[in-house]
Amino acid sequence: MDDNLLLSFEGALAHQADFERELEPFLQALEAGAGEWMPDIVKGKRPQSYSRAAIWRILKEERGERSTSVGLYRKKWPMLDMSLRLRLPPLPSSLQIWLDVQPLSLFSKTEECWRFIEMVRSWAIHYPAPYASAHSMADRELAGFPHFGREAEVSRRDGFDKVYEVCWLNVFGSKLVESVGRERMLSTPARLVEELPNGSVLLILWPTPADFASDDARVAQARAHVHLRPDLDFDTVLRRLRARSAALVPVVPHFHPDLAPLLSRLPDTFAISERQQKIAELNVFRPPEPEEWLPAALPSDVESQERVLSSYGELSEGLVAALHIHLPSLMDATPESLTDLDFHLWRENFPERYTRELIDAHTAPAVGAYLGGILVRRLGGEWVPRKKLEESQVRVGERVWLPFLRARRYMQSRQSLLDYSLTQFFHEVERFRS
Template sequence: MKMLDAHGSSVDDNLLLSFEGAFDQMAEVEREVEPFLQALDACAGQWMPDIVRGKRRRKFSREAVWEALKERRDENGTSIGLYRAHSPELDMSLRLGFPPLAPKLRIWIDVKPLSLFGEAGECRRFIDMVRAWAIHYPVPYASAHSMADRELAGFPHFGREAEVSRRDGFDKVYEVCWLNIFGPRLVEGVGRERMLSTPAHLVEELPNGSVLLVVRPTAADFASEEARAEQTRAHVHLRPDLDFDTVLNSLRERSAALAPVEPHFLPDLAPLLSRLPDEFANSERQRRIAELNAFRPPAPEEWLPAALPSDVENAERTRSHYDDLAEGLMAALHTKVPGITEETPESLTDLDFYFWRENFPERYTRELIDSHTAPALGAYLGGVLVRRLGGTWVPRSKLEESQVCVGNRVWLPFLRARRYMQSRQALLDYSLTQFFREAERHRS
């Protein structure tokens, strides 16, 4: 069964719910999990899970949930994953923690796209579901909000040291999300009367003393000016020590950071640069696109106007050695970079992306890179110039002087590969993709 990855490459934001409540450790697990499933069945709608994963994947059903919980159980607890095979994408987990640890029921829901929750009806069902859970599984604090905006807000530490954050938890109102469950301790800390008079779309006292607070009818438009003003009014009401304008300006800055930026990358590098933004967190993506729009690598300098004569005793044997180096690279990377065996311009871009994503120059030893990876890359790059641009090898005894003649220039692929492998930034500054396109322009 195929599962869609809610964290996969996409410009879409996600709706993220984090929920950690208490449950009756003396009751049977099935009885305690049943309210969770009832609310999920009644309210999930379009994003209802259809896959359960314990130690193996099963089609979603109550029986599959019970089996998965049983097979994953150990002395500390049990957990399952819930997913979808089709859009909308879902990454959901349920974990129960058992004594001697504090008995906890943790729910994590990540639904993509966030735009699904631009519909008031979808949001009402989501609110109903969380309300039902909060009544049955009392929480100190729970929230649902844009994943990207949560990242910018600094969840879950909010600028605190991780150790302090883990110790104190959400001990005061650091942030007001689209949906919030404030437990009795937080409510009393703020003041129940003040909490219940918060200016918001929905403020509801629950039977266990918690308060459900929803800022506005829909979640997807959180970054609008109106939504930010509503979020600010709720936050400064709950935290009178905060300044309205300061909070609002901070939220506006977050909205600006998330505003879509149209990609207009340098044409030679567009096939490579277009892949990079999806490797960053949602909260960083638009800033990274703007940076890549402005990126201008240095013009390739690894070329000569005329060839140096070959100074090797046996040119054919040397060229065969280059082939061996390139084949070694293909053998090492063919599973991670499947297109490498095609020896095309696209395979050079695949290599650029692979080495950048892996941060290869800074993860592996300089000895390995200088003695193996860079020479193999130089041979592979030169081979692509020969095969795809009609180039001709001119071997030299010093590897970095070895040349490929293409049109009116002589190119130095081994020198380019050495510079390329100096750092992660060098992978972009001296990309294989750009080198090939520059050589291509001088083919005739």
């Protein structure tokens, strides 16, 4: 996933009883400013094609005692994830907008940025906001939005009561302007500082948000911040901003070759601000060499190999039945299926989310049977069953392999899913096939 431009905005509503009248300025500004990322889907209980009539209909359908909401999306790139929520009496009436456009690189074009600015300016005039901002999602995460190191309860109580951060686009409400000092606010070194009719101030830090992490943009950001917060030290602020830029520099993946199909999926499960750090960590990750093998087979000690092998098949089929909705590829029983299973169990944190009794008695044996079945089917292996499940072997080439033992070690913890992955084990067996 690419970085996004994220706008968070909450402004006051004047005529909450009349949606169409109150939201006319909102929709006019959206339709004029959206450009390439104009929504084409609105969603309540079900998705519908974008139209104002559909928005009115959904807001009425979704109305509860204190609020109503509608989602706005796009089918195609660039992506849009947008929500409009109206808070209604007895709560203070407000309009809450969450707008997430991907990719951020869309806003490297000046004309796209100015359409966006005009849209937010219109909203800030019609729906006075104590504070609103638009900025890189990744950088917002690193900055600690929305709490900025405060306890959540304190953050909800106090809101943006001082200038904790200066974003690419900022709307400072009249109360915040007065606390800073209107003259000081209006003299902020920035690309645009504009006093709006309702007393709030629109501040644009830099021409485009797409290059927020450049050193020139960081210097401008630090200057604006310490101007609005004279208690802050310029060098300290700039050093912190540069560290955030460094954390977002793309890291080239060079994962362990056996694990690359699995590890390449992991970074996208983390917050966008953490992904480059995770790629760097995974680049140096080296799992232990597989030890679940023997140089020569233990002889089978079961009375009926056919019955035991049938039980292995039932275990494997049980795993597929339990997970095929989430992992259709399990039915194919391929090396890629093992990677899909690795990733699914890791993402769900299966070993630490479910009881040890369930895992040891059911999941681990089923995983071992499925793994062994793939060694038989894809690498020409041969089962050598044993009474003790973890001693059951699959002969491939000159070695015999212990899939049930591997599965038990694999299912010990979330980290063990990587240390003892099925993906790595398959590739190790494959190397010794001939």
